[in-house]
Amino acid sequence: MDSSLVMIGLTNVLSFNNIACILGGTLLGLFVGAMPGLSATMALALLLPLTFSFDPATGLSMLASLYVGASYGGSIAAILLRTPGTPSAAATVLDGFPLSQQGKAGQALGISLFASFFGGLMSGIALLTAAPLLGTLVLEFGPVELFAIAVLGITIIGSLAQGSVISGLLSGGLGLLLSTVGMDLTTGTPRMTFDQINLFAGIDFTVALIGLFSVPQALTLIENSHRGNKVASRITDRLMPRWSTIKQLMPNILRSSGIGIVVGLIPGTGGDTASWFAYNEAKRFAKDKSRFGKGEIAGVAAPEAANNAVVGGALIPTIALGIPGSSSTAILLGALMVQGILPGPNLLTDYGDVTYTLIWAVILANIALLVVGLAFTKMSVSVTKIPDGFIACAILTLCIIGAFAINNSLFDVGLMLGFGLFGYWMSKAGVSPAPMVIGLILGPVMETSFQQSMLIGNDSFGVFLESPIATVLLILALLSILQATPFFRWLRLPLKRRLKQS
Amino acid sequence: MNVSRLLLGVFGIVVAGVFFFDASDYPRAAAQMPMIYAVAVGLLSLAMVASELRLQRRAPATGGSAAEPADREADEAPPAPKRWAAVVTIFLLAVGYVASMTTLGYVLATALFMTLALAILRTVKWSFALIAGAVLIAMVCLVFVQFLGLPIPLLPSFL
Numbered sequence: 001m002d003s004s005l006v007m008i009g010l011t012n013v014l015s016f017n018n019i020a021c022i023l024g025g026t027l028l029g030l031f032v033g034a035m036p037g038l039s040a041t042m043a044l045a046l047l048l049p050l051t052f053s054f055d056p057a058t059g060l061s062m063l064a065s066l067y068v069g070a071s072y073g074g075s076i077a078a079i080l081l082r083t084p085g086t087p088s089a090a091a092t093v094l095d096g097f098p099l100s101q102q103g104k105a106g107q108a109l110g111i112s113l114f115a116s117f118f119g120g121l122m123s124g125i126a127l128l129t130a131a132p133l134l135g136t137l138v139l140e141f142g143p144v145e146l147f148a149i150a151v152l153g154i155t156i157i158g159s160l161a162q163g164s165v166i167s168g169l170l171s172g173g174l175g176l177l178l179s180t181v182g183m184d185l186t187t188g189t190p191r192m193t194f195d196q197i198n199l200f201a202g203i204d205f206t207v208a209l210i211g212l213f214s215v216p217q218a219l220t221l222i223e224n225s226h227r228g229n230k231v232a233s234r235i236t237d238r239l240m241p242r243w244s245t246i247k248q249l250m251p252n253i254l255r256s257s258g259i260g261i262v263v264g265l266i267p268g269t270g271g272d273t274a275s276w277f278a279y280n281e282a283k284r285f286a287k288d289k290s291r292f293g294k295g296e297i298a299g300v301a302a303p304e305a306a307n308n309a310v311v312g313g314a315l316i317p318t319i320a321l322g323i324p325g326s327s328s329t330a331i332l333l334g335a336l337m338v339q340g341i342l343p344g345p346n347l348l349t350d351y352g353d354v355t356y357t358l359i360w361a362v363i364l365a366n367i368a369l370l371v372v373g374l375a376f377t378k379m380s381v382s383v384t385k386i387p388d389g390f391i392a393c394a395i396l397t398l399c400i401i402g403a404f405a406i407n408n409s410l411f412d413v414g415l416m417l418g419f420g421l422f423g424y425w426m427s428k429a430g431v432s433p434a435p436m437v438i439g440l441i442l443g444p445v446m447e448t449s450f451q452q453s454m455l456i457g458n459d460s461f462g463v464f465l466e467s468p469i470a471t472v473l474l475i476l477a478l479l480s481i482l483q484a485t486p487f488f489r490w491l492r493l494p495l496k497r498r499l500k501q502s
Numbered sequence: 503m504n505v506s507r508l509l510l511g512v513f514g515i516v517v518a519g520v521f522f523f524d525a526s527d528y529p530r531a532a533a534q535m536p537m538i539y540a541v542a543v544g545l546l547s548l549a550m551v552a553s554e555l556r557l558q559r560r561a562p563a564t565g566g567s568a569a570e571p572a573d574r575e576a577d578e579a580p581p582a583p584k585r586w587a588a589v590v591t592i593f594l595l596a597v598g599y600v601a602s603m604t605t606l607g608y609v610l611a612t613a614l615f616m617t618l619a620l621a622i623l624r625t626v627k628w629s630f631a632l633i634a635g636a637v638l639i640a641m642v643c644l645v646f647v648q649f650l651g652l653p654i655p656l657l658p659s660f661l
Binding site: 052166176180184186224387388392394397408410414426446450451454 | 504507510517518520525529532534535536540542547550553585586589593596597599600603608612620623625630631634635646649650652653654
């Protein structure tokens with residue numbers, strides 16, 4: 001780890017502007033996460049165009065804080081409204097809402113906040129130590145290995161995304177295909193531009209992001225909007241938990257944080273997987289399992305620690321390998337790209353000052369979360385009561401102005417609406433848009449590294465088998481696809497029968 | 503069978519075909535990756551169509567077992583109907599909003615869009631819509647137009 005870059009990153013993030021942006025971003029994330037129907041990814045997509053005019057440190061600090069704030073904010077609606085504010089807060093509903101019904105909403109929210117703080121802080125420290133270690137390994141990688149990592153990234157994300165493996169891989173494949181639109185840099189050939197000058201530079205990743213993540217949510221809110229006020233439980237007890245309660249829950253919080261970090265490391269899995277896994281483990285280790293589902297405080301602490309710990313964990317492959325671990329980290333990677341910083345293993349070396357600033361921003365955002373959460377959690381209850389219909393229209397207006405802000409082009413806005421409609425169709429088909437966005441990011445990386453590999457190997461595909469690292473990565477990619485096909489089940493059955501007989 | 507999935511699969515095959523045949527006219531270096539991706543997308547789309555058609559063929563055989571949960575569900579309140587017409591109308595309104603933004607100006611176009619969309623939805627009180635809408639427009643103008651310097655006309659071009 002280059003200690004000078006670590007200190008530069010810390011110095012960058014401790015400026016007045018950046019601390020203000022961290023506090024503001026965390027508060028915004030808290031409110032967005034608290035509103036059912038909105039997600040951290042959607043908010044990040046909408047905020048991204050705003051950060052274009054900021055310097056990289058400030059923009060990234062704000063985005064990272066929003067991500068951290070929204071990861072906790074989802075628990076507010078889960079506990080008070082019985083509706084998770086974000087998908088990763090779904091497990092929190094099971095014990096959080098019963099606690100609010102017993103007049104212990106404050107206790108539940110307080111433990112959720114402290115668990116989120118500890119989980120996020122642990123993952124930030126893991127990110128600071130693990131990413132550079134992985135980064136030094138990856139410096140040995142050439143174009144052949146980079147191509148293999150990109151293939152592995154797409155196949156893992158595609159095979160683990162929501163829905164079937166075919167859906168996930170198709171989504172990723174479409175993203176890769178769309179990434180080829182525009183002028184080919186090697187030959188200068190315009191590809192799939194239909195003589196449209198606006199497409200010569202390719203499809204802007206941010207336009208697709210806003211369209212795919214924000215517009216479908218707005219349309220879904222409209223689809224399900226009906227009269228009727230949201231009824232939220234009131235907070236009548238204290239928010240600040242007792243130290244004895246935190247001490248009692250600490251083993252659970254530490255275990256759940258570890259689960260969140262490890263799950264975050266795996267591309268394609270996110271806060272929802274981590275929170276359910278942590279909840280199940282908390283129940284397994286509990287002395288009295290019958291209390292889970294009826295207002296057991298450990299059932300709130302576990303998923304909340306895990307879903308905040310995912311943030312740092314997911315950033316480890318993003319920063320070390322340039323492979324985004326989730327759609328939210330894809331946006332953070334996109335924010336780096338917008339500042340002219342290309343994804344890849346050189347993020348920690350050539351752009352180390354910006355990257356370490358992002359890492360420190362994640363750590364400081366968790367401290368900001370504690371401050372902002374204690375001060376504003378009660379206020380965020382009123383935010384949960386905003387009618388879905390108004391939220392949907394507000395999202396659409398923000399999408400339109402956000403897409404226009406990218407290149408001051410109405411063509412981009414039209415393209416964004418087109419992606420929005422396609423994203424809505426994908427949601428009806430049960431196909432996740434996350435692999436598509438990651439395909440759009442990794443497509444150019446894959447193409448460049450493939451062309452370089454072909455040059456190295458004199459146009460022979462055998463060049464990928466000459467590198468042991470690339471061979472192993474490509475085999476893992478193949479296994480990740482096969483593991484979800486009937487082929488694996490046919491292989492496993494005879495093995496199971498043989499084990500039974502022996 | 504999910505009709506959206508079936509249609510998405512068909513769409514994927516068409517898109518893959520268009521990209522593949524278009525790429526066949528490019529120089530070799532420019533054609534390689536689009537053709538590889540097009541083949542992958544085509545095969546995956548075919549697999550999606552095949553899996554949906556297989557599900558449709560299996561569905562009549564499992565029709566009897568669906569009766570029991572249906573009886574249980576009859577006692578529960580029916581889910582609220584989906585507002586497809588509102589989705590289509592508001593999306594078309596959004597397209598109109600984008601088209602009219604430079605002529606009507608951002609403020610008027612946004613106010614018109616929000617008013618019409620909320621009138622169609624009929625789920626928001628007018629007092630809330632008025633105040634919250636004004637706050638939203640003011641904040642967007644402050645952040646995007648004032649702070650970011652976005653070159654978008656705030657007022658109608660005919661004024």
